[in-house]
Amino acid sequence: MKLVPVAYLASYLLSLLGNSIAGIALPLIVLQVTGSALGAGTVAAATAIPAVLAGLLMGVVIDRINRRTSSVVTDLVSAASVAALPLVDLLSGLSLGWFVLFGIIGSLGDVPGMTARDALLPAIVRHGGIASERLMGIREALGAVALLLGPAAAGTLMVLFDGSTVLWITAATSLAAALLTLLIPHHVGAIVAADGAAVGRTGSGWGQLRDGWRVLFRSRFLVMTTTLSLASVIVLASLQGLILPVYFTLVEQPGMLGFVLTALAAGMLIGGTLYAVAGTRGRRRAWFLAGLIGSTLGFGIIAALPSVWLVFAGAFVVGLSSGLFGSLMGVLMIERIPEHMRGRIMGTQNAIMTAAPPIGIVAAAVLTEYAGVNAAAVALAAVWLVALVLGLASPSLRNLEPNAVQAESDVTVVVEGA
Known part of the structure; x- marks a missing residue:
């Protein structure tokens, strides 16, 4: 494998691993410092809205500058915001206000960083000599590795080191991710049109943002794939x-x-x-159905709450299906989102996915409180069943082969000119 995809994938793993460790360690450190569960909740709530807004608005910036540059900068913002906490602890001691302040600053790098890295994917495929199916399959597998290692690493580090000291390590992962991205040649991150020409910076930021939203919400394909991903995130998070x-x-x-x-x-x-090994074989519709129906089976097993071991089996089936489905969705996003609008469209998608889990959890909490945990679980399974029916019935998801890309591009061009 060439340097470009290796550097990209290593950077992706380190960034995700750092976020996974911080997601476990930071609430524990807030609890240690403030002694209040409300303090940890305050930090989470204070950073949620800026993260969503940053995801929505920073897409315009990502569509205006080199994609490699935007990925590096967002990782550096994340690293600096985390490293600032142990530094403040050494100088004056931490308080809730410091956690909120640097949490908000860090949120400006999190969702935009995810978007910048996603926006770089087509260039990695073009310059890295790697099939998009293989790249997305490996990326999905690395995400699972980070999910496995992150909580264990966070727990171990919290035992071995003082709480704020652990944050130096999480900051180092973001810094290392930025340095690895720098190994990707600068020209790889250039924004190019379909004909290979460089894309100019035209129009106001607000006008460009509106154009991106128009393309996203007027494309039946993008609306349906976003809806399916949203339903999956809500159900799984809840x-x-x-x-x-x-x-x-x-x-x-x-x-x-x-x-x-x-x-x-x-x-x-x-x-x-x-998917990385066999994703190029067979029709994509078959992979799509395997992911969709497999997720339905897994969610159904979990929602029934039959026994502890069957719940584990359901979680495994959901993970397996998500690995297939997520990889395929990544390939389709590479092919069907216009290159010069990738930041705005994917930024909006990522902002929606960031906002969805808390909403789903609150709704599930209300149902659990008034109807019981079993009723809430069945309601969540019903949400996914609706998504399944929409996915199976949608005409825009019947032909997922590369020859269907042109038809979707034609729609995009018409919308842009509206």
Whole structure:
């Protein structure tokens, strides 16, 4: 494999691993410093809205500058915001205000960083001599590795080191991700049109943002794929963040909850690896159906809450199906999102996916409180069933082969000229 995809994938893994460690360690450190669960909730709430807004608005910037540059800058912002916390702790001591301040600054790098890295994918395929199916399959598998290693690494580090010291390590992963991205030649990140010409910076930022939203919401293909991804995120986050913790508490086995994440990540690892090896074989519709129907089976098993071991099996099936489905969706996004609008469109998608989990968890909490955990689990399964029906019935998802890209591009051109 050439240097370009290796550097990209290594950077992706380190960035994701750092976020995974921080996601576990940071709330624990806030609790240690403030002694208040409300403090940890305040930090999470204060950073959520800026993260979503940054995802929506920074897409315009990502569409105006070199994609490699934007990826490096966002990783550096993330590294600096995390490293600032232990530095402040050394100088004056931490308080809730410092966590909120640097959490907001860090959120300006998180979703835009995800978008910048996603926007760079077509260039990695073009210059890296790697099939998009293989690249996306490996990327999905690496995401599973980060999901497996991150919580374990966070727990180990919190035992071995002082809380704020752990943040130096998470900051170092973001810094290393930025340095690895610098190994990708600068010209690889240049924004080019379909004919290979460089894309100019025309129009106001707000006008460009509106154009991106028009293309996203007027493309039946993009609306349907975004809807399916949104439904998956809501259902999975609600099951993992609320339904299963309540269930394992009721059966008096709360320590088993972590194994659900392990089963999910193991399934994703196998699914992503399978797609990387065999994704170019067979019709894409078959891969699509395997991911969609497999997710339905897995969500159905979990929602039934039959027994602890069957819940683990359901989580594995969901992970396996997500590995296939996520890899295919990544390939389709590479092919069908216009190059010069990739930041705006993917930034909007990533912002929606960032906002969705808290909304789903709150809705599941209300249902659990008033109707019981079983009713809430069934309601979540019903949400995915609706998504399944939409996915199977949608004409825009019937032909997923590369020869269907031109038809979607024609629609995009018409919309842009509206």
